[in-house]
């Protein structure tokens with residue numbers, strides 16, 4: 001049984017590509033055959049996050065336009081040999097692939113892979129419609145910020161209109177200190193407002209940036225708190241009951257500082 | 263105790279709570295925004311139903327979605343031109 005999962009958000013820069021890279025890596029490390037499909041044509045990044053930018057020969061558009069079979073365009077990960085990337089074009093634009101073409105491609109990919117993860121572009125235009133077309137599951141990524149949550153709500157509405165019923169939420173870049181001091185929307189607020197099934201709470205973590213610098217997703221780093229959150233999400237995707245992480249509470253002195261507005 | 267202290271020092275409402283309250287309102291509006299096309303259908307259907315019971319002038323009928331501070335209401339103004347005993351049959 002294979003599953004097509006689209007990672008989407010509405011708003012840009014909330015962590016779709018980071019999430020796609022980490023979940024893909026995590027599922028592959030758990031022994032699944034995984035392919036990541038970048039549909040953010042013109043703004044491709046997934047290759048960089050995986051450290052595969054120098055190995056690309058063909059892209060998604062070459063495949064959908066029939067120039068090469070998809071197997072020729074797949075890039076195998078350097079260390080995790082059951083993880084593959086289908087990169088997109090950096091020169092074409094988002095209208096270069098239509099929903100029917102992606103559905104057809106995913107039908108083929110389903111024969112070879114357990115998980116097909118689709119990294120979606122920002123927005124709700126054609127690129128979004130194409131990215132979600134083949135998905136069995138949609139993961140909506142948001143941040144604890146008013147504009148990101150609003151856009152997530154809009155995306156959830158659009159997914160509903162496209163008859164996508166299996167929708168999961170990941171809240172990324174949580175800052176526990178700010179939540180603690182009441183200066184950030186907390187999970188209860190967000191769950192209450194969006195009311196979809198939450199499968200992940202990912203803290204803001206510098207190691208996301210350092211690992212991106214190296215082209216190695218943070219899920220591979222034991223010390224990364226975001227990496228731990230992503231490992232938990234992978235477990236949940238595999239049907240395990242994993243409790244949500246608790247974040248360390250702020251110390252007494254920094255609380256006192258807040259009180260005095262310091 | 264922390265809250266009491268915050269009050270004494272005149273600290274503002276935590277911004278997380280402000281964000282939550284603002285979001286709740288803005289989403290009511292977002293979710294209720296209806297395309298002109300849908301409004302047209304709604305208008306036609308209301309006319310159809312009301313017209314079965316009362317004589318009304320379609321030209322004078324006015325329906326809209328009114329946004330209040332924290333709610334959205336469907337407001338219909340439908341002047342009745344003729345009332346009959348027992349309604350229209």
Ligand SMILES: Nc1ncnc2c1ncn2[C@@H]1O[C@H](COP(=O)(O)OP(=O)(O)O)[C@@H](O)[C@H]1O
Nearest residue numbers: 012013014015016017018173203204205208226
């Ligand atoms: N949990 C996190 N902690 C710190 N930085 C993050 C986190 N998630 C994402 N980022 C950073 O935010 C930026 C946008 O992330 P990206 O995955 O490219 O978003 P999107 O694909 O939605 O546009 C990147 O610079 C990334 O490193």
Ligand SMILES: [Mg+2]
Nearest residue numbers: 016017040045
């Ligand atoms: Mg991206």
